[in-house]
Each structure stands twice: as C-alpha cells, then as structure tokens.
Amino acid sequence: MTARLALLGHPVAHSRSPAMMTAAFRALGLDASYEALDTPPGTLDATLASLWSDGYLGANVTLPWKSAVRAALGSVDELALRCGAVNTLVRTDTGFVGTNTDAPGFARAVIEAGASLSEQRVVVLGAGGAARAVVVAAESEGAASITVLARDVAKAGALGLAAGFGTPAALSAIAEATMLVQATPCGMTGGPPGEAIVAAVELSRCAPGALAVDLVYTPQPTPWMLAARSSGLRVLDGVGVGMLVHQGAVAFERWFGREAPVEVMRRAVTGAQ
Numbered sequence: 001m002t003a004r005l006a007l008l009g010h011p012v013a014h015s016r017s018p019a020m021m022t023a024a025f026r027a028l029g030l031d032a033s034y035e036a037l038d039t040p041p042g043t044l045d046a047t048l049a050s051l052w053s054d055g056y057l058g059a060n061v062t063l064p065w066k067s068a069v070r071a072a073l074g075s076v077d078e079l080a081l082r083c084g085a086v087n088t089l090v091r092t093d094t095g096f097v098g099t100n101t102d103a104p105g106f107a108r109a110v111i112e113a114g115a116s117l118s119e120q121r122v123v124v125l126g127a128g129g130a131a132r133a134v135v136v137a138a139e140s141e142g143a144a145s146i147t148v149l150a151r152d153v154a155k156a157g158a159l160g161l162a163a164g165f166g167t168p169a170a171l172s173a174i175a176e177a178t179m180l181v182q183a184t185p186c187g188m189t190g191g192p193p194g195e196a197i198v199a200a201v202e203l204s205r206c207a208p209g210a211l212a213v214d215l216v217y218t219p220q221p222t223p224w225m226l227a228a229r230s231s232g233l234r235v236l237d238g239v240g241v242g243m244l245v246h247q248g249a250v251a252f253e254r255w256f257g258r259e260a261p262v263e264v265m266r267r268a269v270t271g272a273q
Helices: 016-030 042-052 069-074 078-081 100-112 129-140 153-157 168-176 194-200 223-230 237-254 262-270
Strands: 003-009 032-038 058-061 086-090 096-099 121-125 145-149 179-182 211-216
Touching: 003 016, 003 042, 003 237, 016 032, 016 237, 016 262, 042 069, 042 086, 042 096, 058 096, 058 237, 078 096, 078 100, 078 129, 086 237, 100 129, 100 237, 121 129, 121 168, 129 145, 145 153, 145 168, 145 262, 194 223, 211 223, 211 237
Parallel strands: 003 032, 003 058, 121 145, 121 179, 179 211
Antiparallel strands: 058 086, 086 096
C-alpha cells in the first residue's frame, strides 16, 4: 500500500518539499507519495481529520500552522514543546504525534558546513519560529551563551536572554559573539529587504573570524552574507539550504525508520532554484 504524506500550509505552491521528498522516495524505491495541500484559514481541523481517516503516514506543517496545529493534536513531543511549534506529524496507533525537525535540522546543517554549536557564544537575529528552532538547537548542542536580538524584545524574551537592536546589551553581545545567525525573512525572495537586517546590526563590532549564518536560502548570496564577509566574518555557506534539507531528512527518518538520502534531497532542492 502506498505510504501517503503531505505538506499543510497556506500558501504551499512555492514549496520545494514535494520535489525533495519525491526524489527521496524514488532513490530508495519506496512506494510513497507526497502532496502539497493548501490549507486556508478555517480548514486545519478538517484537513487533519481527513489525513487520519485516509490513512496518511504523516505530514509536514508550514506557515501559518506551525503553532496552531499544536492545539489541534492530541499529543506533541518534548522537542515540539521546546520549539513552541510543530512542523512534522507522525502517525501512531492512537493518533498523530507532533514533533519539530527544524532544530535538529539546523544543528546538522551547521555540522555539515564544518562548524559546531558547542561552546559558541551565539547571537540570534529575530524572534520567530526559525529563531526559536536555532535557540533550541544551540541549547541542545551545548552553546556557551545565547542572546536573541529583535525589535520585539518581549517576544524575544520568551526565548531567553534578549535585547533590542542597537541597545548597549545588543552591542555587547555582538562584540562577544562567536556565531551570529540571521533568522529573519530579511533578504528572502518576497520578504523584507536584506539591507534592513544589515543596518540593524553593527557588524564592525564583531570579532574577526566570528561565524555568520543566514537561514535565507534564496536568492544567494544575501545582503547579510555579503556584509558579513566584507566585515571579516567567516560565512558558513549553504546552512539555509542545509537546514531545509536536513529538517526534511529528520522527518523522513521519523516516518520510515531509515536513513534519508540527503544528497539526493539536496539536489532536488537546489535544482528547483
């Protein structure tokens, strides 16, 4: 019987997940399908019920439902609770369990890029879902310190030590950072201009050789990456795409209990750019 999987979100037509997952299924000879299901406001509960009654093995969840789906599920795991969001559903005998693969996906992508989160003094830019996943990954991998910089300091404070852009605390954190992670949509195709985040952070205060990461993966290179490189930082290329691929790989492993074909998945993603 075909293992059916889906992506829930609104909109979803732009997503690279179907191409990535379909390539993985073909590479391993799996009888499985993956479809993007546009899930407009007011339809989430009905869609989840249909997935269950139709025997779906699981699903990925993207914007705007990563937080809302938690309340609709009977069970979520510890990682989803820590991340404050669910991006993957796994079928069990009693219902779908929600988990989050963004945090382990980010950690794997950093390692793949030749670095480590362990003992890093991490500064995270942004306070949304991606930033939360980065914080959880950094905590799990033993970062020495984590500071979140955002315009909404109250929202950032929910993630831990926080400061507003341009404040003395922010300037101090930037000067002491060994890794800066750009986790806002600034610079993304269709998002706010990348120059906005560059202007908010005084990269000249960073220590030479500090690591710079941008989760935005299209277009490349981003204004943040260019500015970081010109300021003497070591830019970890490919972490944005790597996080997308590895979060998908972690989900694949949860669904099928076997190692995902990461390089096949990466080629499917980059070939779609």
